[in-house]
Amino acid sequence: MSAAQGYRLYDARCVDAKLTQTASVCIIDSLCYEDGLINPANYFEGCSVARNMTSWTAVVHHMLKPSDIELTLTGPDQMTVMMTCALPAPAATDLTVDWLMNGVKIFSQTLASGEDHVEKLLLDFIEILAGNPGKLSCQVEDNSVSPPRKMISQETTLVVS
Structure with missing residues (x-):
């Protein structure tokens, strides 16, 4: 009888094979958000990997995209x-x-x-x-x-x- 094997699933956009966070996302409250994404709970906060990869940062909406x-x-x-x-x-x-x-x-x-x-x-x-x-x-x-x-x-x- 062979030993049981375990598998680990991960989102490659968020972490690499060593489970290290990628440079293009924020991981906030254990959830992965792409750079530039607006906080679904607060329109004035967003993911900014340049400013903080672990918490929401202030976003100013003064111009339309x-x-x-x-x-x-x-x-x-x-x-x-x-x-x-x-x-x-x-x-x-x-x-x-x-x-x-x-x-x-x-x-x-x-x-x-x-x-x-x-x-x-x-x-x-x-x-x-x-x-x-x-x-x-x-x-x-x-x-x-x-x-x-x-x-x-x-x-x-x-x-x-």
């Missing part, structure tokens, strides 16, 4: 004749805003961290239309989440008269 936003396309502004692609709050990171005409990218602009909108001169779009109507929209691809998430505004029809 790109994955939380919806884009709004407005214009043209009567004073400046500008089209505006806007976020509901300042961006947490630099983003690339693509302008699309009839679903095809025609311009790109950088929206800097802390900003909430980009503007483009209406004349730039009119030149592309060459006298024909077109559907204008703007979009942002958020590469900070996996898989990347693409957000697009509503379409606005531009008619050259």
